[in-house]
Amino acid sequence: MVEFDDTFRQHLRELFVWRRDVRRFRADPLPAGAIDRLIETACLSPSVGLSQPWRFVTVDDAARRRAIIDNFTACNADALNCYSGERAARYATLKLSGLEQAPGHLAVFADKASDIGHGLGRATMPETTEYSVVGAITAMWLAARAESIGIGWVSILNPDRIHAVLDVPDTWKFIAYLCIGYPEVECDQPELEQAKWEHRRGADEFTLRR
Numbered sequence: 001m002v003e004f005d006d007t008f009r010q011h012l013r014e015l016f017v018w019r020r021d022v023r024r025f026r027a028d029p030l031p032a033g034a035i036d037r038l039i040e041t042a043c044l045s046p047s048v049g050l051s052q053p054w055r056f057v058t059v060d061d062a063a064r065r066r067a068i069i070d071n072f073t074a075c076n077a078d079a080l081n082c083y084s085g086e087r088a089a090r091y092a093t094l095k096l097s098g099l100e101q102a103p104g105h106l107a108v109f110a111d112k113a114s115d116i117g118h119g120l121g122r123a124t125m126p127e128t129t130e131y132s133v134v135g136a137i138t139a140m141w142l143a144a145r146a147e148s149i150g151i152g153w154v155s156i157l158n159p160d161r162i163h164a165v166l167d168v169p170d171t172w173k174f175i176a177y178l179c180i181g182y183p184e185v186e187c188d189q190p191e192l193e194q195a196k197w198e199h200r201r202g203a204d205e206f207t208l209r210r
């Protein structure tokens with residue numbers, strides 16, 4: 001039986017507070033096996049019916065990385081066009097990916113066709129497959145921070161294009177593209193908050209009592 005004491009709980013709380021979405025990476029490479037270790041930790045996550053629907057693709061090929069970066073650039077330009085006035089001006093100043101600098105690139109998919117788990121828990125809520133994968137990504141995000149490794153989630157991408165670039169099975173649904181590396185700075189405040197785009201709100205704003 002493993003027990004966790006107050007000191008551990010304090011550290012765990014700090015881990016949650018100091019985990020960041022990282023877009024600014026140092027150039028130094030990740031230690032050998034770091035991403036594999038993070039994937040192994042992610043695989044300890046809960047999943048509907050123990051289906052483990054997460055599928056990971058490490059992207060090291062320079063041409064594929066370039067194609068992903070080009071897709072981000074195009075999608076980000078489209079996103080900018082959805083804003084106007086002061087909000088557009090502010091959006092244009094945001095750095096919304098570390099794709100160019102990050103030493104590690106990891107795409108994450110949900111396998112919608114896997115038999116693992118025998119369908120348990122998915123009949124009325126097939127979307128629990130995707131929920132399971134997002135949970136695993138969150139676990140990986142925290143595990144990385146515990147090793148001073150930063151992760152940045154990039155969603156300003158076209159899923160069909162990501163499929164084509166990475167040549168993965170049709171039954172895999174694109175969930176996330178992660179940039180992984182050592183952050184330039186550590187901070188306890190989201191970058192979007194520092195940029196005055198949005199601020200973190202307290203739990204009371206999101207909690208109903210019935």
Ligand SMILES: Cc1cc2c(cc1C)N(C[C@H](O)[C@H](O)[C@H](O)COP(=O)(O)O)c1[nH]c(=O)[nH]c(=O)c1N2
Nearest residue numbers: 019020021023095096097153154155156190191192
């Ligand atoms: C599903 C999803 C998708 C994205 C993100 C997150 C999640 C959960 N985030 C990161 C997001 O902006 C960030 O988590 C919040 O701003 C809060 O900051 P911290 O994660 O606490 O640093 C994110 N950030 C970014 O710069 N580009 C992006 O495309 C995305 N996409």
